[in-house]
Amino acid sequence: MPIVIEDLDGGVTKVILSGRIDIAGAAEIDMPMSIVGGSRRAVVVDLSGVDFMASLGLRSVVLSGKAIMNKGGKVVLLSPQPGVLEVITTSGIDELIPVYDDLVAALAAVSPSLV
Amino acid sequence: MAGPERAPETLRITTELADLARLYPWLDEAGARFSLPKKVLHAMQVVAEEVVMNAAMHAYAPGSRGEITVRVSAQDGVAALVVEDAGPAFDPVAAAVKPPAKTLAEAKPGGHGLRFLKHYCQDISYLRTHDLNQLTLRFPY
Numbered sequence: 001m002p003i004v005i006e007d008l009d010g011g012v013t014k015v016i017l018s019g020r021i022d023i024a025g026a027a028e029i030d031m032p033m034s035i036v037g038g039s040r041r042a043v044v045v046d047l048s049g050v051d052f053m054a055s056l057g058l059r060s061v062v063l064s065g066k067a068i069m070n071k072g073g074k075v076v077l078l079s080p081q082p083g084v085l086e087v088i089t090t091s092g093i094d095e096l097i098p099v100y101d102d103l104v105a106a107l108a109a110v111s112p113s114l115v
Numbered sequence: 116m117a118g119p120e121r122a123p124e125t126l127r128i129t130t131e132l133a134d135l136a137r138l139y140p141w142l143d144e145a146g147a148r149f150s151l152p153k154k155v156l157h158a159m160q161v162v163a164e165e166v167v168m169n170a171a172m173h174a175y176a177p178g179s180r181g182e183i184t185v186r187v188s189a190q191d192g193v194a195a196l197v198v199e200d201a202g203p204a205f206d207p208v209a210a211a212v213k214p215p216a217k218t219l220a221e222a223k224p225g226g227h228g229l230r231f232l233k234h235y236c237q238d239i240s241y242l243r244t245h246d247l248n249q250l251t252l253r254f255p256y
Contacts, residue, residue, distance in 0.1 A: 054164045067222065
């Protein structure tokens with residue numbers, strides 16, 4: 001399963017995506033990401049284990065992020081590999097969902113009370 | 116770097132989800148056969164997903180089963196990806212790049228297609244031929 005959801009202290013949720021988020025991978029993460037979007041308010045999406053992600057994977061991340069932000073929550077992306085980061089910056093999504101390389105900084109961005 | 120010409124690799128798939136998922140392993144095999152650099156293969160996969168999914172979602176009537184043909188070739192340091200569908204004429208090259216959303220609330224899922232094509236490809240050309248949309252994308256390496 002290319003998605004693991006960990007609820008951390010302080011109301012923060014870490015979503016760990018991994019492998020190839022291609023057509024099949026996106027189909028697997030769509031529902032869990034939708035649930036995260038509807039139920040969590042402080043979310044770090046860890047992309048460090050994602051080898052491939054393009055439009056379909058971004059779509060799932062953006063939809064979930066929109067749901068979180070529309071309810072006053074915060075979402076950030078963590079440590080994408082260079083190829084995935086290039087997709088994110090080319091799409092302009094990094095202007096809408098901040099990208100961090102450091103877990104502590106990412107946690108602080110979604111839940112300042114943790115630091 | 117001139118080299119002997121190899122016949123293009125060809126994949127014919129339908130718009131069924133399980134069939135579309137064959138695209139990536141097939142691209143991996145085609146990339147290996149043409150010894151494409153990893154970065155070029157990655158660019159080709161990002162663009163291929165965009166173009167093939169766009170054809171699957173928009174070229175054919177909802178619920179119908181259409182066919183998409185994908186070809187990969189490489190020669191003299193340029194890899195080419197050709198995608199054909201039999202939908203109504205549509206030239207993505209003529210479409211304007213949409214400005215990016217300023218906030219996540221404004222953002223719509225998708226819509227990055229032409230931006231990806233222009234970023235990852237050296238050259239994009241569209242041809243309407245034999246009632247097919249034929250999009251050719253070239254990647255230098």
